[in-house]
Amino acid sequence: MIRQLRTGDVFGRGPAVTSERTRATVPRTATADRVVQSICPYCAVGCGQRVYVKDEKVVQIEGDPDSPISRGRLCPKGAASEQLVNSPGRQITVLYRAPRASDWQPLELDTAIDMVADRFIASRRNGWQDHDDDGRPLRRTMGIASLGGATLDNEENYVIKKLFTAAGAIQIDNQARI
Numbered sequence: 001m002i003r004q005l006r007t008g009d010v011f012g013r014g015p016a017v018t019s020e021r022t023r024a025t026v027p028r029t030a031t032a033d034r035v036v037q038s039i040c041p042y043c044a045v046g047c048g049q050r051v052y053v054k055d056e057k058v059v060q061i062e063g064d065p066d067s068p069i070s071r072g073r074l075c076p077k078g079a080a081s082e083q084l085v086n087s088p089g090r091q092i093t094v095l096y097r098a099p100r101a102s103d104w105q106p107l108e109l110d111t112a113i114d115m116v117a118d119r120f121i122a123s124r125r126n127g128w129q130d131h132d133d134d135g136r137p138l139r140r141t142m143g144i145a146s147l148g149g150a151t152l153d154n155e156e157n158y159v160i161k162k163l164f165t166a167a168g169a170i171q172i173d174n175q176a177r178i
Contacts, residue, residue, distance in 0.1 A: 028052060028060040037064060040078040044154070045069060047078055058085045120144060124167055145171035 003009075009016035029035075032052035038061075040047040048067025052060040061082040065072030074081075084090070094112045095104040127143020146164045148157050157174060164172050 032059055040074060040081060042077045047074055049074065049078065058082055128168065139168060140170050141168040144169045148174040
């Protein structure tokens with residue numbers, strides 16, 4: 001009560017009830033070296049984010065008030081996206097489990113990309129249909145398909161659709177539509 005009267009905080013909602021530790025606390029955003037604008041990775045809405053970086057490490061992610069889409073607000077997943085970046089369980093290397101193997105093995109990124117490309121081309125070749133039984137042209141493959149994710153933005157989905165269409169796939173869909 002005396003502190004309330006001495007500080008002028010008669011209702012006890014300001015400096016009278018604030019501890020020294022609380023007054024000394026500064027937000028992580030105040031100590032950041034730089035702020036980078038980004039887009040939330042979780043859905044196709046495209047909410048703007050401000051990524052606060054200190055010593056080349058993400059220290060905080062908040063909604064971007066300059067974003068015309070989200071105007072500084074993020075959903076619970078978007079607000080927790082800093083955990084996605086800094087999680088100790090985050091995989092940062094390519095892992096491969098061979099058929100019938102029980103353990104995952106680290107693999108070089110270039111090797112993994114080559115393996116995916118080789119399998120893609122082989123599946124396209126093995127499932128290729130040039131003509132149907134009546135001789136009508138098909139020029140398609142039933143050996144590959146694409147199911148995109150809702151975390152991809154419009155540009156990524158456009159490129160994926162173009163790639164799979166050019167490869168002759170006709171089974172192309174997106175999880176966001178389902």
